[in-house]
Amino acid sequence: MLQNKTITFLGAGSMAESIIGGLVRHNVVESQQIIATNLSDQGKLNYLEHTYGIQTTSDRSEAIRQGDIVILAMKPKHVKEAIEDIQQATNSHQLFVSVLAGIPTFYIEDLLGSKAGVIRTMPNTSAKVGASATAITKGRHATDIQLHEVEQLFSSVGTVTIVKEDKLDAVTGLAGSGPAYFYYLVEAMEQAAKEAGLTADEASAFITQTIIGVGKRLQSTSKSSKELYEEVMSPNGTTEAGINVLKAQKTQEAMCKAVTRAISRSKELGEVFTKTK
Ligand SMILES: NC(=O)C1=CN([C@@H]2O[C@H](COP(=O)(O)OP(=O)(O)OC[C@H]3O[C@@H](n4cnc5c(N)ncnc54)[C@H](OP(=O)(O)O)[C@@H]3O)[C@@H](O)[C@H]2O)C=CC1
Ligand SMILES: O=C(O)[C@@H]1CCC=N1
Numbered sequence: 001m002l003q004n005k006t007i008t009f010l011g012a013g014s015m016a017e018s019i020i021g022g023l024v025r026h027n028v029v030e031s032q033q034i035i036a037t038n039l040s041d042q043g044k045l046n047y048l049e050h051t052y053g054i055q056t057t058s059d060r061s062e063a064i065r066q067g068d069i070v071i072l073a074m075k076p077k078h079v080k081e082a083i084e085d086i087q088q089a090t091n092s093h094q095l096f097v098s099v100l101a102g103i104p105t106f107y108i109e110d111l112l113g114s115k116a117g118v119i120r121t122m123p124n125t126s127a128k129v130g131a132s133a134t135a136i137t138k139g140r141h142a143t144d145i146q147l148h149e150v151e152q153l154f155s156s157v158g159t160v161t162i163v164k165e166d167k168l169d170a171v172t173g174l175a176g177s178g179p180a181y182f183y184y185l186v187e188a189m190e191q192a193a194k195e196a197g198l199t200a201d202e203a204s205a206f207i208t209q210t211i212i213g214v215g216k217r218l219q220s221t222s223k224s225s226k227e228l229y230e231e232v233m234s235p236n237g238t239t240e241a242g243i244n245v246l247k248a249q250k251t252q253e254a255m256c257k258a259v260t261r262a263i264s265r266s267k268e269l270g271e272v273f274t275k276t277k
Contacts, residue, residue: 001149002029008067010060010082011074012038012048015099018128019071022157024052026130037063039078061089069149072098072108076269079103083111092116095146097153099123101172102269105139105165117142119150122168122176123157132158133178135171169270173262181258182211 007029009016016036024031031053037060038044045056057063064070064086074082079100090096092114098105098121105118112118118139123132134154138147147162154160163171186207193203217228233239246252 001152002069005029005033005068006066007034007069007071007153008063009034009036009071009073010038010064010086011072011078012036012041012044012056013073014125015123015127016071016073017048018125018132019073019099019123019154019157020048020052020054021128022130022132023153024054026156028153028156035063035066039074039082060086064089064094067094069095069097069153072096072100074100076100076103079108080111083108087112090114090116095119095142095149097121097150101176102169102266104270105137105142107270109139109141115141117146119147120165120168121150121154122171123154124176124179126179127154127157130157133175134158134160135163135168135175136160137163137165137168139165169263169266172266173259173264176266177259177262181255186211 007023009020020034020036023029023034032055034052034054036045036048036054036056037058040058042058045058048054049056070090072079072082090112094116096108096112096116096118098108098118100120101122103120105120108118108120109116119136119142120139121134121136123134126132127134132154134157136147136150136154138144151160151162161171189207190200190203193207194200198206218225221228223231229239229243233243
């Protein structure tokens with residue numbers, strides 16, 4: 001499906017690089033089928049060209065003209081100016097794939113001003129290692145064939161779930177932002193490990209393998225998360241001592257609030273930018 005298609009990235013930051021890394025590593029398309037462009041950071045384009053063997057250009061309109069699939073990968077606050085800038089170079093046969101938090105498909109369709117298909121997605125940075133948990137949904141003009149094309153594209157960088165658009169904000173707060181919550185906790189575990197006398201390498205090896213083990217276990221068991229952490233706890237043992245501190249600090253409540261706030265922020269992003277159209 002993706003053979004002979006040119007994929008243009010409008011925006012070449014963290015998320016674009018994570019997807020490009022996954023596509024190239026998993027040979028989904030030839031690296032020369034990928035073009036990346038951005039606003040002004042020539043150094044980043046040089047780095048992407050050198051690292052992944054893709055094409056890059058600072059000529060955004062030309063990059064868009066060549067794209068069969070255009071991945072919109074700028075910050076939500078830049079989407080209006082970014083699309084207006086290249087709108088003349090677009091055509092209705094192209095497929096536009098947004099990774100933008102909060103921005104509804106109708107907003108992008110209106111900015112494009114054509115019947116071009118728009119698919120909204122929410123990947124995460126684990127795409128870089130083929131482990132994103134991506135949600136996708138189609139806009140008014142996108143076809144089922146285009147949806148499956150995007151499913152195939154993101155399957156190469158992790159799992160893909162097709163959802164209704166009204167679930168995208170929830171997925172954004174949960175899984176788009178999700179890796180950051182875990183990295184944030186890892187930072188704290190590293191600090192504790194250092195204070196206990198482990199080297200950075202030792203801490204990293206133990207923490208990383210522990211997280212991988214948790215992910216694999218969650219994937220392979222029907223037990224609930226509560227059953228799984230209770231399985232680790234011996235009465236009056238080390239884990240119970242640790243969990244009691246987390247309970248006293250209301251850690252679950254804090255995590256629940258964090259995800260809920262991220263979800264509402266995704267909604268706000270959509271509202272703010274669609275109102276100021
Ligand atoms: N980071 C993440 O974990 C995730 C991010 N997302 C979404 O991905 C999008 C990008 O985020 P992220 O990669 O972190 O952001 P970055 O700031 O790393 O990258 C943004 C990119 O957009 C480019 N850009 C800015 N303005 C324009 C313009 N007018 N035309 C073309 N390109 C432009 C920037 O170019 P320059 O550097 O030259 O200014 C830069 O390459 C966001 O919408 C975010 O919601 C979704 C899921 C996860
Ligand atoms: O923080 C953000 O807004 C983006 C969207 C999901 C992850 N990063």
